[in-house]
Amino acid sequence: MANLYFRGVWKVHKVLLDTVKGPYSFLTPIVKQMQDKFNKYWAEYLLILSYAAILDPHYKFNYVQYCFTTIYGIHASDFVETILRNLRLLFDEYVKKSKFTSSSLAGSSNVLDKNPVDSSLHQHNVNSADFGGDFDESDDYKWYLNGSSTKSEKSQLDIYL
Template sequence: MVKQMQDKFNKYLVEYFMILSCAVILDPRYKLNYVQYCFTTIYGIHASDFVQTILCNLRLLCDWYIKKSKFMSSSLVGSSNVSDNNSVDSNLHQHNVNMVDLGGDYDESDDYKRKISI
């Protein structure tokens, strides 16, 4: 009976790892390095398999979000009261898209600290 309970627990744990890991990666305080550390601590040499699965799913989520946001923005173009000549917003958005790095050391708190020190 204990073996059955352990198997069931492990099954659900793996499913929740995916969701929790994505949330941790999206949190600017932790990012991917923290998830890699935790999985290495738990799974040892098999950690890279879990991390790659999480990264793949996170990229799928980002791709879905980009497609969805492009669809929503294109459907709002005709109904917008704001002119489309705002190149600053467009350039800022493109800069943010170009800066997306799922495995990097980017931390939004660094940007905040730089802004308040100026």
């Protein structure tokens, strides 16, 4: 279920941003207060919710990239790079542990380097975004996918993404 939360939270973020920029200026002070509270929690759970969405075969990395692009525009690449970098760190740690488990089960005495995953995951302050009340991202997302380019993959994680 964690994979579904990203989409829901992203939509709330989008609605708040669109409301601030919308025609009803009397709502702006109220929505700004809501955004302050929302951004506090968004900053805390941004990475983990993104990972869950990326690992969902329905969404994968392109969807998360699209969502951040709709919220942050040209600044989305900072968030996306941080998410991807930390996901790769987690994957590398998984590979190390799985090799260690496999070698210990086979009776090998190889001990792998046990450097912990970078626990200081960089969190960004979320101050700007765009919201839309009845926003349906399906057409925009399809357009975004058509404009994306593919890169040569190396690891299993890259192939999955």
